Amino acid sequence: MTPILIIDDDVALCEMLAEYLSIEGFNATCVHDGESGLVQASEHEWSAVVLDVMLPGMSGFELLRRLRTQSKVPVLMLTARGEDTDTVVGLELGADDYVAKPANPRVLAARLRALVRRGGPEEEEETVDDGLLRVGDLTLDPGGRKVTLAGEPIELTGAEFKLLSMLLEEAGEVVSKERLAAEGLGRALLAHDRRVDTHISQIRRKLGDLPDGGPRICNLRGVGYQYVTG
16 A cells, blocks of 8 residues: 555545545545644655645645655645646645645546656666766766756755656757656646646756856747757
8 A cells, every 4th residue: 555645624525535545555644734744744754745735723835845845755735726826836835746626536546646656766767877867067866866966966856856857868859848747747738737837947946047047948839848958
């Protein structure tokens, strides 16, 4: 059974989700307030965390912000339907995916499986001889899941790491948003879907510009993204 943590103050919803997810191979532990959720998320090993935005004691956003200072555990946010602001804020704070409430248990299970796969051992990638992906001053270690820029470590979420690795594997070439969504985030790109753009924006912010001042990642509108090789 795959251990996951659900942090939501709706007790009935938690019980329903935990029961359904157990059939799908997940062992769900439920916590119903922000303070207890942060303790559980920080002190125990989880394959993924399901986190509601609205929580008593501490908001889901604040919990996620604190959690990301000490853990890279995959986080799936539960957001109010139609609240695009909640979705964007959650992704910017380090969430890996989101599901709008009321959450469909089948959809939630599928998203969790995708998150757990992305958080597990990486598939064999085309790399240089030592197994590292290097482009200019940036180095990505697929096996160790580490990124360094000019020798300094860069902290990325699981989704950001996967998207960056895809761009580096094809540095100089354009990778479509559809492929980035499907292979990097584990789900098809939908109309008005900004998840890829938000994650790429966060990667850009963390990496900064190239030494010559140019952008590291270019957006070819309507096509996709390209990591610049110089």
